Amino acid sequence: VSDDAERFRTLSRECTSGVFWNPFRTPGEELATLAAACGELGINEPDIYGEWGAVARLEEQVGQLLGKPAVMFPSGVMAQQSMLRLWCERSGSMRVALPDLSHLLLHEDDGPRLVHGFRFEHLTTGATVPTAEAFTDLTGRLGHGLGAVLVELPLREAGCLLPTWEELTALSVATRGAGVPLHADGARIWESQPFYDRPLSEIVGLVDSIYVSFYKGLGGLSGACVAAPEDLVGELRTWRRRMGGTLYRLTPYAVSALVGLRDQLPRMAEYLAWARALAAELVTNGLTVSPDPPHTNTFQVFAPGDVEQINERLFAFMAREKRRLGYPWRASEVPGVAMCELPVAAAALAHDPVQVARWIASVAGD
Numbered sequence: 405v406s407d408d409a410e411r412f413r414t415l416s417r418e419c420t421s422g423v424f425w426n427p428f429r430t431p432g433e434e435l436a437t438l439a440a441a442c443g444e445l446g447i448n449e450p451d452i453y454g455e456w457g458a459v460a461r462l463e464e465q466v467g468q469l470l471g472k473p474a475v476m477f478p479s480g481v482m483a484q485q486s487m488l489r490l491w492c493e494r495s496g497s498m499r500v501a502l503p504d505l506s507h508l509l510l511h512e513d514d515g516p517r518l519v520h521g522f523r524f525e526h527l528t529t530g531a532t533v534p535t536a537e538a539f540t541d542l543t544g545r546l547g548h549g550l551g552a553v554l555v556e557l558p559l560r561e562a563g564c565l566l567p568t569w570e571e572l573t574a575l576s577v578a579t580r581g582a583g584v585p586l587h588a589d590g591a592r593i594w595e596s597q598p599f600y601d602r603p604l605s606e607i608v609g610l611v612d613s614i615y616v617s618f619y620k621g622l623g624g625l626s627g628a629c630v631a632a633p634e635d636l637v638g639e640l641r642t643w644r645r646r647m648g649g650t651l652y653r654l655t656p657y658a659v660s661a662l663v664g665l666r667d668q669l670p671r672m673a674e675y676l677a678w679a680r681a682l683a684a685e686l687v688t689n690g691l692t693v694s695p696d697p698p699h700t701n702t703f704q705v706f707a708p709g710d711v712e713q714i715n716e717r718l719f720a721f722m723a724r725e726k727r728r729l730g731y732p733w734r735a736s737e738v739p740g741v742a743m744c745e746l747p748v749a750a751a752a753l754a755h756d757p758v759q760v761a762r763w764i765a766s767v768a769g770d
């Protein structure tokens with residue numbers, strides 16, 4: 405843990421409110437909310453190894469929303485590796501095309517390659533959206549088959565960047581034409597729905613499988629689902645067990661996901677609108693945002709300056725105002741430019757974006 409992360413954590417404990425991400429709750433508060441939710445939702449029986457109870461209810465609800473049967477997993481890392489393994493075994497190739505900024509390449513400690521033997525090819529590089537042309541170019545260059553293509557919707561490390569509906573449709577047509585399964589890393593697909601302004605099932609209809617997360621925009625404890633064709637559901641459950649994910653009780657995670665679907669999913673358009681209002685104000689204050697305007701509730705802000713000095717000002721702000729204002733800043737790819745990710749959720753909406761932009765500008769500026 406870096407010094408900045410440690411100081412941020414210590415100061416966070418003394419804050420009485422926060423602007424970004426989901427509100428801080430003690431474990432006791434979190435579990436009390438879930439206990440109350442069991443009563444509200446009528447969850448009276450526990451799951452046993454992921455069968456029955458809240459887990460069955462969640463899989464049913466997610467399946468309805470996404471238009472494909474869903475299987476719950478304790479983590480997205482496990483969910484996606486399982487799904488890709490199935491596609492690759494079916495396709496007879498362990499090669500997966502994905503963005504070089506994909507979670508699988510940046511945040512999984514090489515597990516997908518070491519555990520499953522995937523070979524990765526870059527579908528896109530940097531902050532670019534996946535297109536049919538990128539897919540066709542890659543398959544032309546490779547000269548051998550791909551087991552699957554992965555798109556991250558939205559691409560988190562690029563400020564939660566999304567392809568347009570037309571770009572995504574064209575990619576879907578191209579992969580289907582080539583007989584290559586298209587899988588979506590939809591960790592933030594709930595947050596992406598207002599950008600497309602189409603039902604989730606229509607968006608998911610363009611891909612062959614998708615992983616969704618319950619603890620980002622939905623604010624749950626942890627957990628994920630994979631939605632996939634009916635004939636792969638049994639094998640997905642087998643891979644969940646093989647990888648140690650069929651916990652004796654998944655109920656707490658499933659209940660927290662049901663709460664998120666009930667309370668947070670209907671608010672995603674509000675969060676996007678507030679994020680766009682804040683982004684516009686940040687630009688007025690001389691900062692750069694990406695994407696501009698944001699595609700989802702989460703985007704990146706950039707400022708020229710020294711990361712350490714910016715974080716000193718951030719920590720001073722937190723100590724003075726007893727308010728969390730995002731997370732510590734970090735270096736961007738451009739020397740001398742610092743950046744920070746801003747995830748907008750319910751807490752932000754209690755604030756005026758004009759005021760929040762001024763706070764951020766004062767932290768970022770000299």
Ligand SMILES: Cc1ncc(COP(=O)(O)O)c(C=O)c1O
Pocket residue numbers: 478479480481482507556560589591592617627628
């Ligand atoms: C884009 C993306 N994919 C996959 C994951 C993995 O999810 P989990 O933390 O549930 O394993 C994350 C988590 O942050 C993510 O942001």
